[in-house]
Amino acid sequence: MVNWELMRVIEDKGLKKKKVAERSGMSPVRFSQLIHGYVEPNRDEKRRIAKALKRPQRELFGEAVAR
Numbered sequence: 001m002v003n004w005e006l007m008r009v010i011e012d013k014g015l016k017k018k019k020v021a022e023r024s025g026m027s028p029v030r031f032s033q034l035i036h037g038y039v040e041p042n043r044d045e046k047r048r049i050a051k052a053l054k055r056p057q058r059e060l061f062g063e064a065v066a067r
Helices: 004-012 017-023 028-035 043-053 057-061
Strands: none
Touching: 004 043, 004 057, 017 028, 017 043, 028 043, 043 057
């Protein structure tokens, strides 16, 4: 399932998906697969994406986050 919230935050910040992928330490292909729901992000990927966007994981992924 497409992560519309993640796409909205990227757009609101005026960023390109490729830039967020780089900031998150992953390939643009992997990042695209995550956004479009082809693969599920693991805990570390969620943390890195949230950090790159300076937003809480809960906001981006809509779930309780294990610590």
